[in-house]
Amino acid sequence: MATSVHQLDDGAWLSVNDSRVVNVSDLWWLARHDVCSCEMADFLAERFVEIGVDHPAIEGRIAGRCIECGESGVTDWLTLGRVVDPESGRFFGVDPASVHVPRRRQRLASSTG
Numbered sequence: 747m748a749t750s751v752h753q754l755d756d757g758a759w760l761s762v763n764d765s766r767v768v769n770v771s772d773l774w775w776l777a778r779h780d781v782c783s784c785e786m787a788d789f790l791a792e793r794f795v796e797i798g799v800d801h802p803a804i805e806g807r808i809a810g811r812c813i814e815c816g817e818s819g820v821t822d823w824l825t826l827g828r829v830v831d832p833e834s835g836r837f838f839g840v841d842p843a844s845v846h847v848p849r850r851r852q853r854l855a856s857s858t859g
């Protein structure tokens with residue numbers, strides 16, 4: 747079974763294999779990002795913009811704003827979590843409060859939704 751990922755409710759939720767696994771509203775601690783000019787951004791996530799799978803990682807771009815300077819924007823690709831066993835679809839989310847480095851991607855390995 748292929749891992750299926752979607753965003754639901756206008757990007758409020760990340761769904762993996764039809765289970766809602768991550769709600770936005772988290773603070774993400776971003777380094778080497780281009781959302782704003784802060785070296786480290788305390789980024790309040792508001793909406794998932796794009797979701798993709800790069801096995802075993804689930805990645806996404808998030809719209810939100812830096813609570814330090816107030817600048818809003820969309821991140822490059824962040825690892826949101828991993829599906830360790832595609833059969834069961836068990837998902838392990840990352841800790842948003844640890845340091846994350848967004849990265850640019852040319853294309854997604856596979857994406858639905």
Ligand SMILES: [Zn+2]
Binds near residue numbers: 787788813815
């Ligand atoms: Zn900032």
